[in-house]
Amino acid sequence: MSWLDRAASDTQVTHRQRLWLYALAALVLAFLALPTLIVIPMSFSGSQYLEFPPREWSLRWYRNYLGSSSWMQATATSFQAGALTMLVATPLGTLAAYGLFASHLRAARWLHTLMLTPIIVPVILVAIGVFYVYVKIRLVNSLAGIVLAHSMLALPLVMLVVGSALKSFDMNQEMVARSLGASRARAFWTVTLPQIRFSLVSAALLSFLTSFDEVILALFIAGGNNSTLTRNMFNALRDQIDPTIAAISTLMIVVTTLGLLLAQFYGRKRD
Numbered sequence: 001m002s003w004l005d006r007a008a009s010d011t012q013v014t015h016r017q018r019l020w021l022y023a024l025a026a027l028v029l030a031f032l033a034l035p036t037l038i039v040i041p042m043s044f045s046g047s048q049y050l051e052f053p054p055r056e057w058s059l060r061w062y063r064n065y066l067g068s069s070s071w072m073q074a075t076a077t078s079f080q081a082g083a084l085t086m087l088v089a090t091p092l093g094t095l096a097a098y099g100l101f102a103s104h105l106r107a108a109r110w111l112h113t114l115m116l117t118p119i120i121v122p123v124i125l126v127a128i129g130v131f132y133v134y135v136k137i138r139l140v141n142s143l144a145g146i147v148l149a150h151s152m153l154a155l156p157l158v159m160l161v162v163g164s165a166l167k168s169f170d171m172n173q174e175m176v177a178r179s180l181g182a183s184r185a186r187a188f189w190t191v192t193l194p195q196i197r198f199s200l201v202s203a204a205l206l207s208f209l210t211s212f213d214e215v216i217l218a219l220f221i222a223g224g225n226n227s228t229l230t231r232n233m234f235n236a237l238r239d240q241i242d243p244t245i246a247a248i249s250t251l252m253i254v255v256t257t258l259g260l261l262l263a264q265f266y267g268r269k270r271d
Contacts (some may be wrong), residue, residue: 036253043246050243061247071232071244077222078212078229080143085150085211090204092151093158098188100159101166112163116156123153123216131220141223149221150211157210158203165199166192205259212255 038052043061045054065071096115100108118126130149131140139145169192177187193200215230222228229248236242 039246039249040253042243043250045243045246048243050241050246061243064244065247065251068244071229071248073225074227074229074232077143077146077226081146081150081228082208082212084143084147085154086204086207088147088151089154089158089207089210090200093155093203093207094162094200096155097159097162097166098192101163102171112159115159118152119156126152127217127220130217134221140221141226143226145221146218146226146228147211149217150214151207153214153217154207154210157206161199161203161206162196165196169195205262209256209259213252 041054042050042052044057044059045052045061047055100112100115105111130152134140134145134149139148171192173191173195177191178184182190213230214228215234218228218231219234222231229252233245233248236245
């Protein structure tokens with residue numbers, strides 16, 4: 001019996017009967033992935049314009065990126081902002097998710113919805129509001145301002161990921177630890193946290209990527225020596241079509257993919 005005639009699930013539906021679903025999934029995956037994958041060969045083109053497929057292969061634009069002080073400064077700023085955003089948003093989002101999950105207040109659901117508004121409201125509106133406030137308190141073009149703004153966007157994602165993990169966690173285990181004399185903080189640290197650590201790693205990664213990939217807020221509040229990589233890329237596309245952007249995009253794809261693979265590896269190792 002071929003694999004097509006084998007059961008694909010407990011309902012005895014065969015793979016042959018699911019071929020249409022596999023084909024549809026492949027089309028959706030191609031639609032999502034192909035535009036990204038096309039950038040990779042374009043980054044190795046020797047032409048001074050973006051072209052696909054490349055007529056000649058070269059590392060010209062990677063050398064241009066690595067040899068540019070402005071691109072390197074923007075890259076360093078993006079990594080610093082991403083790392084600091086991760087360090088700010090992950091613990092705050094975790095504590096918020098835990099507090100709302102363990103709370104018995106009637107207003108907890110409303111507070112949860114309120115804290116999700118940064119990812120519900122269009123980012124352009126958030127950026128305008130943040131810019132107006134930052135002008136008043138003089139945080140425009142500062143690393144601290146970028147981190148605070150990006151943390152505001154990342155915190156709801158951390159809450160959603162950690163909150164989902166807490167819903168599958170048996171809080172009776174923590175109650176047992178507290179009944180044996182542990183404080184609430186110690187019970188959370190020694191009992192709850194180790195069992196949701198994979199979700200914490202995923203949330204931390206999402207926090208970093210949220211900051212690393214964000215461009216709209218950066219257009220409003222970043223600049224000067226604290227201009228981010230994505231902001232410089234947007235400006236380069238607006239002013240001129242620089243193939244260096246393809247090389248940077250490829251490297252960003254590599255960074256993102258490595259982060260996701262590390263998170264998956266950590267999760268499988270935990271399992």
